[in-house]
Amino acid sequence: MTTATGQPALFWCKTCLNMSTRPRIEFNDQGRCNACQWSEEKKTFDWSSRMNELKALLEKHRSKTGEFDVVIPVSGGKDGSYVSHMLKHEFGMHPLAVTITPPLSFSIGDQNLQNYIASGYDTIQINPNQKVMQELNRRGFLEQGRPLYGWVIAILAGVIRTAANFGVNLVMYGEDGEIEYGGSTESKNRPVFTAEFMKRVYLEGQYEKTLRYLSSQQTYFWRFDADDQKLGNIECAHFSYFESWDPYRNYMIAKEHCGLQEKEESNTGTYTNFAQNDTCLYDLHTYLMYLKFGFGRATQDAGIDIRRGAMSRDQGVMLAQMYDNCYPEPFIEKYLDYYQISREIFDETIDKFANKDLFYKDGDRWMPKFEIV
Known part of the structure; x- marks a missing residue:
């Protein structure tokens, strides 16, 4: 199967297995995807300048009164645990961990969150209206084929809203999946990102449609309010922007320092x-x-x-x-x-x-x- 230009309509990265069907992915003339190109570039990248950017960002938001400095979305998994460990123990920040309770959770996920909390982090577990969560996930499944759409929205909007409520103006997520795994490269050289980027890329432009007919009262933890000055002051960043991101290293550090456990058997799929x-x-x-x-x-x-x-x-x-x-x-x-x-x-x-x-x-x-x- 080929296109009108003679190019294959379906092909795979010459280095990894990324497909040409992956949304927003790019390939070079050698048939290598942008995730593989970035993986090689990271090996020769001068990370010192980005580390200086990180230090400046953290100092900008470091509390002078002993309050929380940064909000970190966590589930008890490897990446949030790793970011928490780094910001608290390597950079001396005072993080507030925020968990949006997942629907239909696994017992091991629940246990990992408890292990994370026990390892020494102030943690808030938010349970947004489960009827609304159920309806948004249902719409995501039936209308988009995205079974967790409502939960994903809350991990973005709900965490930012919680940061605003605590007067914390920095939210640190884990990796930028678009850069690390193949997708849009627009944020490759940008340390912070906006709600507009989240809605357009991570939520694939379906945000407003999915929230239709629900009141602002019902969707408090799902809203990005453009007219809310507190939300407008918040900067969001990915820790992966500042260092050479390695999910397996994150797993090992989370296991050692935050009590992360794995399943006895492999995951489905x-x-x-x-x-x-x-x-x-x-x-x-x-x-x-x-x-x-x-x-x-x-x-x-x-x-x-x-x-x-x-x-x-x-x-x-x-x-x-x-x-x-x-x-x-x-x-x-x-x-x-x-x-x-x-x-x-x-x-x-x-x-x-x-x-x-x-x-x-x-x-x-x-x-x-x-x-x-």
Whole structure:
């Protein structure tokens, strides 16, 4: 399959497994994706200037009265734990950790959050109206094929709103996934980002539509209020901008210092067991990602391992073929109950978002028309 210009309509990065179908991704003339290009650039990058930027940003927001200096979104997972450890113990900041409780949480995710709290961090756990959360996630699933859309909004807007309520004007997220894993490069050389960027890129321009018909009172923890001066003063940053980001290193540090535990078995749809252990809805998210774009959870994990030199591309291809097309069978009844829909509506929604150019239906399962090359 080729385009009118003779270029392949479907292709993979020559170094990792990123596909041409990935939203906002870019490739160079050698067929390498921007995530791989950045991975190589990081090895020769002069991080000292960005470290100076970080120090200046932290000093700008360091409290003179002993109050909180920075808000960190956390779940008890590897990345928020790592950022917390670094800001508190390496830079002497006084962080306030904020957790937006996930729907349909795993017990290991709940335990990891408790372990994180016990390791010595002031933590607020926010439970936004669960009926509203349920409705927003339902809309995200039925209208966009994004089963966790409401939770993702709250991790952005709700955390910023909480920072404003505490008078903290710096929110530090973990990695910029667009830069690290392949996507938009517009924030590559920009230390802070805005609510407009979140809505346009992370929420893919569907924010206002998804919140339609809900009152401002109902959506307090989901709103980016442009006319709210307190919110307008807040700067948001990714810690990955300031250093060479390494998810596996984060995992090891979180395990040592914050009590992070991994599952005994691998996660659904991949060969790893230590990341994204918050909610079973993430398993549905990655399955739909696979059906929409042709790459799943194992492809993403393999790409990270290939770029850090822990795996060959051939090994990654084998693992993606083994794990990517993994239907989240164990949780179907939970999904139906949570979204308050029938199995028929659930199956129709899955079918609606399956990319017919990439997949064909064999019985009641979608199968790939392609092979990774």
